Amino acid sequence: MVTFSANLGFLWADLPLPAAIRAAKAAGFEAVECHWPYATPKAEIRAALKETGFEMLGLNTPKSAGGIGQFGLSALPGHEALARAVIDQSLSFADDIGARSLHVMAGIASGAAAQASFCAALTHACHQAQQSGLTILIEPLNRYDAPGYFLNSLAQAEEIITSVNQPNLKLMFDCYHVERSEGDVITQLQARLPLIGHIQFASLPNRKSPDQGTLDYTQVFAAIEALGWTRPLGAEYHPDGVTENSLDWMHTLRP
Incomplete structure (x- = not known):
């Protein structure tokens, strides 16, 4: 059966992260994920996860550090x-x-030097992540939402994963970004x-529920189920107003 994870970067974004975790549980999600939880005390996150029985599927590296970066900095030569x-x-x-994965953000860059920097950063990330069993993820972003982002196609992501050649480096496949780009x-x-x-x-073209x-998620979810995928799918969309009022799809689209 297809199951769903609430991406708390967008859903219940008006709530503190621990409260958002609890809201996702009450709404019927099976897991949670987030973007940048670093300002929230870790003990509060752990307590909310323990209370709900949820696993935090993943989070992102910061978009910037030390005044450097905009959409990450792992592909920025010299840094x-x-x-x-x-x-x-x-x-x-x-x-x-207790998160399962870390999405390493590349940043705004291009060219061979950027690719070399990104691959070196990912190799480092994969080696470090092996100690705790985490998966490292990379995600192509579409050129409309993230102009100039280094990683912008599935073919480029596949090339990088092959080049880095680490078993814990995987692709974050965002249906919204893929459909918009390819x-x-x-x-x-x-x-x-x-x-x-x-x-x-998320929906096309407006990244809503x-x-x-224009993208028929009845077919997409059924296809994912047919592929034998068993892990929760991440709902990463902007709700119209109150998040709870945007969740009818959990009943109408689930195969």
Whole structure:
């Protein structure tokens, strides 16, 4: 059966993170994930996760550090030491709250030097993450929402995963970003299933709840189920108003 994770970067974003975790449980989600939880005391996050029985599926490395970066800094030539330090701090936080994965954000960059910096940062992240059993994720972002972001296609992500060649480096497959950039989400899912570590979704083109827009998530969720995927899918969308009022899709679209 398809199950769902609430991405608390967008859902219940008006609540403190521990309260958002509890709200996701009350709404019927099976797991949670977040973006940047670093300002919340780890003990409070752990307490909310223990109370709900949830696992924190993942979090992101910070978008910037020391005044450097906008959408991350792991692909920024000349800032390799800072990128490694940020990764280490993020992995420590993730491990302390029992998270399953860390999304390493690349940043605004291009070219061979940027790719070399990104691959070096990911190699470091994968080696460090092995100590706690975390998965490292990379995610192509579409050019409309994140202009200039280094990682912007599935083919580029596949090339990097192959080049780094670490078993705990996986693809974050966001249906919204993939459909906006490349289209044909179901075919892309089928082709790259062995590389995928997490799947997220939102409507097209406005990144709202999945029962809106042009992408038929009844078909997408059924296809994911048919592929044998058993881990929760991340609901990463902007709700219209109160989050609880945007959740009918959990009943109408679930296969």
